[in-house]
Amino acid sequence: MSETDLAAIRGAVAKLCASFPGEYWRTLDRERRYPTEFVRALTHAGWLGCLIPEDYGGSGLGLSAAAAVLEEVHRSGGNGAACHAQMYVMGTLLRHGSEAQKRAYLPGIATGELRLQAFGVTEPTAGTDTTSLRTTAVRRGDVYVIDGQKVWTSRAEHSDLMLLLARTTPRAEAARKTDGLSVFLVDMREAVGRGLTIRPLRTMMNHATTEVFFDALEVPAAALVGEEGKGFRYILDGMNAERILIAAECVGDARWFIAKASDYAKTREVFGRPIGQNQGVQFPIARAYAATEAAALMVERAASMYERGESCGAQANMAKLLAADASWQAADTCLQTHGGFGFAEDFDVERKFRETRLYQVAPISTNLILAHLAEHVLGLPRSY
Numbered sequence: 001m002s003e004t005d006l007a008a009i010r011g012a013v014a015k016l017c018a019s020f021p022g023e024y025w026r027t028l029d030r031e032r033r034y035p036t037e038f039v040r041a042l043t044h045a046g047w048l049g050c051l052i053p054e055d056y057g058g059s060g061l062g063l064s065a066a067a068a069v070l071e072e073v074h075r076s077g078g079n080g081a082a083c084h085a086q087m088y089v090m091g092t093l094l095r096h097g098s099e100a101q102k103r104a105y106l107p108g109i110a111t112g113e114l115r116l117q118a119f120g121v122t123e124p125t126a127g128t129d130t131t132s133l134r135t136t137a138v139r140r141g142d143v144y145v146i147d148g149q150k151v152w153t154s155r156a157e158h159s160d161l162m163l164l165l166a167r168t169t170p171r172a173e174a175a176r177k178t179d180g181l182s183v184f185l186v187d188m189r190e191a192v193g194r195g196l197t198i199r200p201l202r203t204m205m206n207h208a209t210t211e212v213f214f215d216a217l218e219v220p221a222a223a224l225v226g227e228e229g230k231g232f233r234y235i236l237d238g239m240n241a242e243r244i245l246i247a248a249e250c251v252g253d254a255r256w257f258i259a260k261a262s263d264y265a266k267t268r269e270v271f272g273r274p275i276g277q278n279q280g281v282q283f284p285i286a287r288a289y290a291a292t293e294a295a296a297l298m299v300e301r302a303a304s305m306y307e308r309g310e311s312c313g314a315q316a317n318m319a320k321l322l323a324a325d326a327s328w329q330a331a332d333t334c335l336q337t338h339g340g341f342g343f344a345e346d347f348d349v350e351r352k353f354r355e356t357r358l359y360q361v362a363p364i365s366t367n368l369i370l371a372h373l374a375e376h377v378l379g380l381p382r383s384y
């Protein structure tokens with residue numbers, strides 16, 4: 001997609017976001033409420049369905065367009081975490097879902113009638129070691145019976161569908177630990193109260209995250225995505241998209257912090273001059289700016305490689321690492337620039353500071369990205 005087209009997307013999303021100012025997000029944050037109105041507006045404007053092909057009611061754009069949308073939401077002071085999963089799980093459904101699944105779900109997702117916002121991978125005991133997850137799905141005739149637990153299943157209460165990773169072949173019987181895992185598209189509207197229980201988890205920011213429990217939940221065999229036992233590969237595929245999109249959000253956060261810090265440094269006068277006249281104040285902002293622009297280039301590169309179908313694991317990981325570091329550096333600098341006022345709710349800095357901190361840990365922690373680069377790019381011995 002050309003720079004002009006991406007700039008047009010950013011402009012249109014910025015206009016939409018102007019109707020959801022800091023006050024809107026601040027109130028939700030205080031009350032730990034879900035941004036229903038914002039998600040509805042983003043859906044109705046077509047932005048959340050931008051990755052859905054035109055044949056299924058979407059606009060058929062690529063990952064660069066989706067990254068531009070999410071970056072702009074964050075650059076405008078909002079938070080795409082309320083709805084970004086729909087974009088990053090889309091690749092798994094588009095690449096590996098059956099025609100029947102796509103026909104059944106995609107048009108509804110494009111109009112907003114159906115919400116695909118829950119992604120159930122992480123478990124309390126497995127942590128980052130995904131292949132040791134314990135949730136099982138056992139085939140019994142026309143159904144799979146699911147038992148187990150997920151944690152940090154964000155937006156489960158605000159989603160109709162969940163993309164779920166579960167073990168269909170016991171680890172001991174699988175040739176490799178990455179075999180025997182399968183992906184399901186679970187219709188939660190039918191499941192809640194019939195084997196699926198959702199419990200909200202309150203966190204340091206407004207994130208609508210939950211833990212979910214599966215107790216002999218029956219899902220139709222047709223809920224299986226792709227082939228049984230190949231789910232880990234499908235999910236890994238989708239994880240590159242997730243890393244790139246979240247990196248774009250981090251770039252958006254960093255740009256918001258840098259603009260906010262620069263504006264404040266120009267206008268706040270102490271000792272009879274703007275604080276931004278001091279190099280001790282302006283240099284950290286300039287450094288954060290340089291880090292952000294470098295990260296943005298890596299996000300752009302990873303997104304275009306993904307769109308061309310090239311292998312982009314290293315680039316997606318580096319984009320996520322650099323962008324999450326840049327946003328955290330910018331957040332810290334912005335807070336410091338504001339002095340005491342950085343801690344006041346009304347400035348939105350402390351809210352965004354809490355929100356952007358997540359991306360040092362989720363969806364993949366910094367250490368694990370470094371371990372991936374060390375092993376797969378530099379050829380160093382596997383450390384875990």
Ligand SMILES: Cc1cc2nc3c(=O)[nH]c(=O)nc-3n(C[C@H](O)[C@H](O)[C@H](O)COP(=O)(O)OP(=O)(O)OC[C@H]3O[C@@H](n4cnc5c(N)ncnc54)[C@H](O)[C@@H]3O)c2cc1C
Nearest residue numbers: 119120121122127128152153154361362363364365367384
């Ligand atoms: C708010 C929030 C929302 C989330 N949303 C979702 C969601 O929607 N769906 C979902 O499936 N998951 C979700 N997650 C889970 C998230 O992806 C995980 O928290 C993340 O992958 C880290 O896993 P963990 O918390 O189990 O940490 P652990 O794996 O327990 O790791 C703990 C710490 O140890 C470090 N560590 C572990 N192993 C190594 C190693 N070998 N070398 C070096 N360091 C290591 C890690 O870097 C980390 O800092 C969410 C998490 C949060 C907090």
